Amino acid sequence: MESLAEKVEFVKAIIGRFFPIYEVRVRPEALAFYVRIDPTMLDRNFEGLRQEMKLHGYIPILRMEGGEHVIFAQRVVKQRFRGPVLNLALLIATLGSTIYAGMLLWGVTYGQGTDLYALSTILNGALYFALPLMAILGTHEMGHYLLARRHNVAASLPFFIPLPLSLLGTLGAFISMREPIPNKKALMDIGIAGPLAGLAVAFPVTLIGLYMNSVNPVYGGPNTGGGLVVHLMPLFTLLLYVVPLPSEALLHPTAFAGWVGFFVTAINLLPAGQLDGGHVARALLGNNSRYLSYGAFFVLLAMGFLFFPSWLILAFLVLILGLRHPPPLNDLTGIRAGRKSLGLAVLVILVLSFVPQPIETIPVNTNLEFRNSADPTIPIVMENVSLVGGAAFYSFHINNTGNVEEVIRLSIEAPNLPGWNITFTYVAGREVIDTDAVVTLNASESARATVFIRAPDGTGLGQMFTVKILGTIIEPGRGGRELNLRVFT
Numbered sequence: 001m002e003s004l005a006e007k008v009e010f011v012k013a014i015i016g017r018f019f020p021i022y023e024v025r026v027r028p029e030a031l032a033f034y035v036r037i038d039p040t041m042l043d044r045n046f047e048g049l050r051q052e053m054k055l056h057g058y059i060p061i062l063r064m065e066g067g068e069h070v071i072f073a074q075r076v077v078k079q080r081f082r083g084p085v086l087n088l089a090l091l092i093a094t095l096g097s098t099i100y101a102g103m104l105l106w107g108v109t110y111g112q113g114t115d116l117y118a119l120s121t122i123l124n125g126a127l128y129f130a131l132p133l134m135a136i137l138g139t140h141e142m143g144h145y146l147l148a149r150r151h152n153v154a155a156s157l158p159f160f161i162p163l164p165l166s167l168l169g170t171l172g173a174f175i176s177m178r179e180p181i182p183n184k185k186a187l188m189d190i191g192i193a194g195p196l197a198g199l200a201v202a203f204p205v206t207l208i209g210l211y212m213n214s215v216n217p218v219y220g221g222p223n224t225g226g227g228l229v230v231h232l233m234p235l236f237t238l239l240l241y242v243v244p245l246p247s248e249a250l251l252h253p254t255a256f257a258g259w260v261g262f263f264v265t266a267i268n269l270l271p272a273g274q275l276d277g278g279h280v281a282r283a284l285l286g287n288n289s290r291y292l293s294y295g296a297f298f299v300l301l302a303m304g305f306l307f308f309p310s311w312l313i314l315a316f317l318v319l320i321l322g323l324r325h326p327p328p329l330n331d332l333t334g335i336r337a338g339r340k341s342l343g344l345a346v347l348v349i350l351v352l353s354f355v356p357q358p359i360e361t362i363p364v365n366t367n368l369e370f371r372n373s374a375d376p377t378i379p380i381v382m383e384n385v386s387l388v389g390g391a392a393f394y395s396f397h398i399n400n401t402g403n404v405e406e407v408i409r410l411s412i413e414a415p416n417l418p419g420w421n422i423t424f425t426y427v428a429g430r431e432v433i434d435t436d437a438v439v440t441l442n443a444s445e446s447a448r449a450t451v452f453i454r455a456p457d458g459t460g461l462g463q464m465f466t467v468k469i470l471g472t473i474i475e476p477g478r479g480g481r482e483l484n485l486r487v488f489t
Contacts, residue, residue: 102129143197191279206258
């Protein structure tokens with residue numbers, strides 16, 4: 001077994017090839033080597049040292065303590081990583097869940113009237129939503145992966161996260177860094193590479209989706225209650241000046257995939273913890289980035305309570321992963337002005353791709369009104385009816401003033417008028433000889449109804465009677481309205 005003295009001498013010999021050492025201290029957590037550095041060669045020398053020590057199972061950590069440069073040598077803890085089988089399994093599962101989401105989206109837009117599990121719906125859901133979305137997410141993660149490899153940082157292939165039976169089909173993807181990031185430059189490059197790569201695909205995907213929207217628009221039906229409204233971020237709105245979206249048209253699934261790409265970019269660029277924006281903030285601000293991270297966490301909490309409850313889930317995940325970003329191995333070397341300007345680009349992209357309330361459910365509104373027979377826009381609650389020769393026909397409209405389809409039961413109540421003949425004759429163009437009728441109306445749809453009223457023989461003239469017409473929404477607890485007829489003989 002190697003003694004401590006032998007271990008110290010072995011590591012000292014490695015470090016000494018890159019940095020002059022003037023003191024060595026053995027600490028409980030690591031071996032500390034006090035060195036002199038040449039600022040002009042620091043990056044190159046430290047990277048050479050990192051690669052050399054990696055071969056022997058060590059990690060160098062460069063810090064400043066009391067005005068002195070110290071390199072801490074720590075043993076690498078051997079870890080077992082799962083092979084690409086898990087990556088492939090998650091990829092297949094996420095493809096399946098996003099195809100299902102695409103089937104749902106296609107079914108409510110271009111596939112109306114088609115069976116959800118029809119082959120055409122499955123293929124269209126895959127082609128127009130799942131594949132574009134997976135391309136955006138995959139490119140995003142491969143941007144991180146390739147820049148990690150470029151900086152000689154071991155990283156896993158992307159792990160996709162399926163979200164079955166949902167509108168999105170996925171919670172995104174991530175790669176696992178299998179060793180510490182060496183310096184601020186690598187931290188900046190790896191952090192921003194994913195969002196920029198994802199945006200490079202999200203732009204054309206969105207434009208293609210908007211083009212298909214403009215060529216073959218599909219408009220939503222009248223029954224909007226309980227549906228979803230997708231709020232557009234500024235970046236998406238800017239693209240509408242390139243390819244306008246027809247007013248009231250439903251988003252094409254491909255355009256929605258682009259929207260998801262922009263939204264994922266915004267989430268990742270939040271300057272919190274281990275998110276991509278957290279990497280960039282740590283590279284630019286050093287340890288002061290923790291204040292941005294704390295601020296982003298509390299903003300997420302506030303937005304969760306004010307706008308969109310799912311922000312609370314993200315805030316919880318950020319808290320679990322850690323609000324303070326760990327420093328790179330070499331936390332002393334800064335980054336040049338060119339890379340610092342990327343920080344401004346990150347801020348601009350975040351502002352343009354962010355939306356506080358991304359998706360909103362339209363509240364269900366149920367209501368009906370009795371309206372004038374000649375003009376369905378005029379509401380009525382009381383009407384005068386004069387019997388000529390003891391009888392009269394009275395017409396009115398029943399209007400669904402809510403935002404969902406309703407089944408409405410019309411009924412006549414005249415308990416104090418025995419012997420009278422009061423029935424519906426026509427409702428919504430159908431002959432109905434009864435005191436009850438049922439009509440189904442879409443939102444804002446109106447139906448004309450006619451009532452026949454005959455007084456029994458011998459009813460005196462100059463009298464007034466009351467007849468009630470009730471409109472009741474059949475689903476329990478949904479209410480209704482009443483129309484009173486003042487009948488004059």
